[in-house]
Amino acid sequence: MAKVINSGATCPKCRTKSINYAINGGNYVYTCVNCDEVINEADLVVENIKQDQPAEIPQDVLSKFVDNNVIACQSHLVDELIAHQFEGFSGEDIENYYHFPCLDCGEPMEELEKDEFGDVYYRCNSCGNDIKESVGSFEPKEVLEWWLVNEWLYRKLREEGEVVIDNGFCRWWGRTCSGQAIHLDGVIEDIYRKIQ
Numbered sequence: 567m568a569k570v571i572n573s574g575a576t577c578p579k580c581r582t583k584s585i586n587y588a589i590n591g592g593n594y595v596y597t598c599v600n601c602d603e604v605i606n607e608a609d610l611v612v613e614n615i616k617q618d619q620p621a622e623i624p625q626d627v628l629s630k631f632v633d634n635n636v637i638a639c640q641s642h643l644v645d646e647l648i649a650h651q652f653e654g655f656s657g658e659d660i661e662n663y664y665h666f667p668c669l670d671c672g673e674p675m676e677e678l679e680k681d682e683f684g685d686v687y688y689r690c691n692s693c694g695n696d697i698k699e700s701v702g703s704f705e706p707k708e709v710l711e712w713w714l715v716n717e718w719l720y721r722k723l724r725e726e727g728e729v730v731i732d733n734g735f736c737r738w739w740g741r742t743c744s745g746q747a748i749h750l751d752g753v754i755e756d757i758y759r760k761i762q
Contacts, residue, residue, distance in 0.1 A: 577601060577603065623755060625750075628754060628755060629747070631758050632749045635715060635716050635719035636748055637716065639711060640738065648660075655731065655733065657706075661724055661730050661731070661732075662727050662729050663709075663740070664707070668695050668697075669695070670690070670693055671693045673691070673693070674727060675689060675690045675691075676688060676690075707742050710742060710744040711741040712731075713748070715739045717737055719757070722757045723753065726753050726756060728742075
């Protein structure tokens with residue numbers, strides 16, 4: 567007699583997590599306890615791969631999310647203010663502007679502190695590597711568009727490591743991609759998923 571084991575997999579027919587399997591003569595036999603259906607192994611694998619992936623967010627939902635949080639494109643204005651070093655728009659006022667890749671694993675590094683000589687200490691959150699580097703040794707991210715955003719989205723974008731400016735008057739997001747609708751940006755979907 568074959569030993570029956572609960573696999574915890576989801577049945578593609580009744581959508582319950584009630585698939586048992588037994589090894590019968592060297593072959594796996596999958597059966598749903600709920601609907602008594604014998605399940606093809608390929609169907610079982612496909613169904614459970616689909617379940618492991620996050621549900622797709624409809625584009626109209628993401629578009630409305632952007633409409634509620636992104637105010638206006640102000641690329642020309644912000645670029646000019648940065649070029650003329652206007653107060654609140656210097657390199658030090660732009661957060662997450664520099665990409666600090668870990669020299670060991672390539673993941674982004676977090677700025678820990680600055681000393682009196684302008685040296686900055688960084689820590690890699692991925693591998694735990696600590697380094698001390700001069701601020702000028704890293705390249706800035708390439709900002710292609712500047713968008714005026716509300717305070718809530720500004721905070722979320724900053725947390726995601728996006729380029730942002732808060733000069734006490736307004737808040738801008740330095741978008742590093744262009745040519746597609748904002749609601750298609752991965753960071754927008756990531757933020758939306760985290761609030762659900």
